[in-house]
Amino acid sequence: MSVVPASVKPKPAVAALDVPRGRSRWWDREAPLAYLFMVPGALLLILFMAYPFGLGIYLSLTDKMVGFADFDFIGLENYQYLLRDRVFHQTVVNTFVYGFVTVPFKLVLGLGLALVLNQRFRLSSAIRAGLLLPWIVPTAISSLAWLMLFDPVLSPISWVLREWGLITQNVNFLGDRVNAMASLCLANVWRGIPFFAISILAGLQAVPQELHEAAALDGASSWQRFRSVTLPTIRTIVVIATLFSIIWTFADFQLIYVLTKGGPANGTHVFGTYAYQTMGYSALGQAASVALSMFPFLAIFAALLLRQLRSED
Amino acid sequence: MVGENTLSNRMLKLWVPLALYAAFLLFPFAWMLIVSLKPDELLLDTRLNPFAIVNPTLANYRRLIFESPFPRWILNTLVVTLGATVISLACSILIGYALGRFRFRGGNTIGVLIFLLYLVPPTLLFIPLSQIVSNFGLYNQYAALILTYPTFLIPFASWLLMGYFRTISRELEDAALVDGATRIQAMWRVVLPLALPGVLSAAIFCFTLGWNEFLYALVFMGSGEMKTVPVGVVSDFIRADVHFWGLLMAAGIAGSVPVAIAYAFLVDNYVSGLTAGATKG
Structure with a gap:
């Protein structure tokens, strides 16, 4: 804001009324000022977003290794390798499982929670805040709690099941691929429910109460009222929350990094963790190609989300 | 009934x-x-x-505070998060103000672009960004995160503030302009004070998003004393197969309390911020 000279003296008020001041000086006109306001943010975003995006594409076309200055342009070789790489195939499958299988659970359970919370009751705001914790607490930290809940020896879940006589041996939550994927999905659903709940709750407040009452007077059951009054009102917000959730889950890192690091035997990788692991082997170009492979999918979800938001206008 | x-x-x-x-x-x-x-x-x-x-x-908490690097991680996280929050807010107030209140060519396109940038996840960019960070000599320095966190904070905060600025009546601003104020003065003295609740919630969201960030902190500032709380807890309290469970869980509780308190009060605003574009003010 130092661009504007501080010494500009206001003209006499009479003059100000005669001439609309918006026309007189360039910094009082909307357009130049608007572009000026974009500059600081744009600089940061170009330097640390647009530039790395371009650099990432370039790196993914090279055989750059960490710590070596020399590297060659190798075209699409990194991507061709990924097409043959079984771990990468598994990664793609896992990411879709992880991104899509969890969504219906988060949606239904989140909707349920929203409907429960939408009632009037004592301490409602404190209870609401408490139930949001899974979504608020740093994921790396809450994942540590899950890491212990899934521990092969110390898991209290196994202990309870053993006490109830349902199992004789501890559950090996993270020990094989299928169990580990299921465990990751469980932790993901747990973290995602509050987001769906709070988004849908915001939508529920917009449900026209008169319509509800009118329908009730006409003898509509609560299910009928839910289907024909509530659901249409919250449809958009449900779609938006779902797309957000898919994008975030697709690009997740922390939860998987803390719980399995992509193991056992590379069986639970998603794009983020596999790229991180590849980077750990110093293969920077290859790692960049793994991370960028997620881009087309993200672009599709983003386009859908944008269309949804715009159709609202 | x-x-x-x-x-x-x-x-x-x-x-x-x-x-x-x-x-x-x-x-x-x-x-x-x-x-x-x-x-x-x-x-x-x-x-x-x-x-x-x-x-x-309370032995675990005592060990955490007096015998582990946890206090240092708290300091690191505070420095990084506050730094990134201040930078992001300054940039976002300007962007949000321009998008929310000025009519200019390309305004809508920029708004859409900002929204799309919000969807770009750190997992997409961390590899080339690590190169850039080390080329600038920022590796393991506070600046590495203070300058990269705004990439996800600015889009979110601008989007939220844009919606907020739209809700503030134009008449007040026009009155100030007629009275001889420049646009900057009108913004600074008239609109911004009215937008303070929005700015405050944007600040708290930036703070909590920064506090929770993991991947950039792990890759750009993940060694020695410079770890943030989530990275430090995950990488120092778990060594190979030895888990210091008591310490881990104490750190988990201690590390989430500040952000939980801050967020709990503002979560409704967060959601309305997300959908600000859907329900134009």
Whole structure:
């Protein structure tokens, strides 16, 4: 804001009324000022977003290794390798499982929670805040709690099941691929429910109460009222929350990094963790190609989300 | 509709489901708390009821504060998060103001672009960004995160503030302009004070998003003393197969309390911020 000279003296008020001041000086006109306001943010975003995006594409076309200055342009070789790489195939499958299988659970359970919370009751705001914790607490930290809940020896879940006589041996939550994927999905659903709940709750407040009452007077059951009054009102917000959730889950890192690091035997990788692991082997170009492979999918979800938001206008 | 508000109906529709949800959603935190209060030697005895706290102790918290690098991680996280929040807010107020109140060519396109940038996840960019960070000589420096966190904070905060600025009446601003104020003065003295609640919630969201960030912190500032809380806890309290569970859980509780308190009050605004574009003011 130092661009504007501080010494500009206001003209006499009479003059100000005669001439609309918006026309007189360039910094009082909307357009130049608007572009000026974009500059600081744009600089940061170009330097640390647009530039790395371009650099990432370039790196993914090279055989750059960490710590070596020399590297060659190798075209699409990194991507061709990924097409043959079984771990990468598994990664793609896992990411879709992880991104899509969890969504219906988060949606239904989140909707349920929203409907429960939408009632009037004592301490409602404190209870609401408490139930949001899974979504608020740093994921790396809450994942540590899950890491212990899934521990092969110390898991209290196994202990309870053993006490109830349902199992004789501890559950090996993270020990094989299928169990580990299921465990990751469980932790993901747990973290995602509050987001769906709070988004849908915001939508529920917009449900026209008169319509509800009118329908009730006409003898509509609560299910009928839910289907024909509530659901249409919250449809958009449900779609938006779902797309957000898919994008975030697709690009997740922390939860998987803390719980399995992509193991056992590379069986639970998603794009983020596999790229991180590849980077750990110093293969920077290859790692960049793994991370960028997620881009087309993200672009599709983003386009859908944008269309949804715009159709609202 | 007799009976709609009877006690049993209320139990069935409200308290029972609420209790079930609470049990599921809060169980991991309760577990963290239990483990953090247990003495180490009882923790590993699998014959004991794992939920019983026999000799509760604060030893883990004492170790965390006096004998571990945890306080240093807190300091690191504070420096990084506050720095990134200030930078992001300054940039976002300007962007949000311009997008929310000025009519100019390309305004809508820029708004859409900002929204799309918000969707770009750190996992997409961390590899080339690590090169840039080390080329600039920023590796393991506070600046590495202070300058990169705004990439996800600015889009979010601009989007939120844009919606907020739109809700403030134009007439007040116009009145100030007629009275001889420049646009900057009108913005600074008239609109911004009215937008203070929005700015405050943007600040708190930036703070919590920064506090929770993991990947950039792990890759750009993940060694030695410079770790942030989430990275430090995950990488220093878990060594190969040795898990310092008591310490881990104590750190988990201590590391989430500040952000939980801040967020709890503002979460409704967060959602309305997300959907600000959907319900134009």
